[in-house]
Amino acid sequence: GAGVSQSPSNKVTEKGKDVELRCDPISGHTALYWYRQSLGQGLEFLIYFQGNSAPDKSGLPSDRFSAERTGGSVSTLTIQRTQQEDSAVYLCASSLDGGRNYGYTFGSGTRLTVV
Amino acid sequence: AQKITQTQPGMFVQEKEAVTLDCTYDTSDPSYGLFWYKQPSSGEMIFLIYQGSYDQQNATEGRYSLNFQKARKSANLVISASQLGDSAMYFCAMRQEAGGFKTIFGAGTRLFVKA
Numbered sequence A: 001g002a003g004v005s006q007s008p009s010n011k012v013t014e015k016g017k018d019v020e021l022r023c024d025p026i027s028g029h030t031a032l033y034w035y036r037q038s039l040g041q042g043l044e045f046l047i048y049f050q051g052n053s054a055p056d057k058s059g060l061p062s063d064r065f066s067a068e069r070t071g072g073s074v075s076t077l078t079i080q081r082t083q084q085e086d087s088a089v090y091l092c093a094s095s096l097d098g099g100r101n102y103g104y105t106f107g108s109g110t111r112l113t114v115v
Numbered sequence B: 001a002q003k004i005t006q007t008q009p010g011m012f013v014q015e016k017e018a019v020t021l022d023c024t025y026d027t028s029d030p031s032y033g034l035f036w037y038k039q040p041s042s043g044e045m046i047f048l049i050y051q052g053s054y055d056q057q058n059a060t061e062g063r064y065s066l067n068f069q070k071a072r073k074s075a076n077l078v079i080s081a082s083q084l085g086d087s088a089m090y091f092c093a094m095r096q097e098a099g100g101f102k103t104i105f106g107a108g109t110r111l112f113v114k115a
Helices: none
Strands: A005-007 A010-013 A019-024 A031-037 A043-050 A065-069 A075-079 A088-095 A110-114 B003-005 B010-014 B019-021 B024-026 B032-039 B046-052 B064-069 B074-079 B088-096 B103-105 B109-114
Touching: A005 A088, A010 A019, A019 A088, A019 A110, A031 A075, A043 A065, A043 A075, A043 B103, A075 A088, B003 B088, B003 B103, B010 B019, B019 B109, B024 B074, B032 B064, B032 B074, B046 B064, B046 B074, B074 B088
Parallel strands: A010 A110, B010 B109
Antiparallel strands: A005 A019, A019 A075, A031 A043, A031 A088, A065 A075, A088 A110, B003 B024, B019 B074, B032 B046, B032 B088, B064 B074, B088 B103, B088 B109
């Protein structure tokens, strides 16, 4: 597609429920990233996929968080047993080459609210 | 350890004047890239400019220039001829070669352009 697409744009869920956030990167972009942005804060790295390599999961805050990328394209970030501190905007980004000489292209984000 | 510091939580500038947003970084990796992103109130992240650690000249993109001082580990963003539409959050970011292409972000600087 023309840009990075994320869905849903907003999600309100009850504490303890599982949620799935979807990211559809720009066609042909081999690298895909998930970041989390809490209100008024900077971006917190979560996970990075590059081609067929094993993902860099070093930023996932707990084992309740997981992500997969199917067929080198669409990615799903899953949060199990959501907690109120999980409330944030989850941003997905993609790039051609890991961002070596290009910046990332970000999606519009999913605003997650855990009540 | 990798670290990005933006010490100005907020900045004001008069329309048509230039403004400098500060960014310092810390890394032991000789090969790294530095980025600036703009985040308007709409929430989207917009890539502005990139500087590689081995680049001899400061990067420029239209009204944006990056004042790269390698010995001081600073990568300040200069916006010339500020416009009202420049009002936004600005994030400095760094990617280092070692350990993959994970990019970390600073806490951001909110820029207010006054008419």
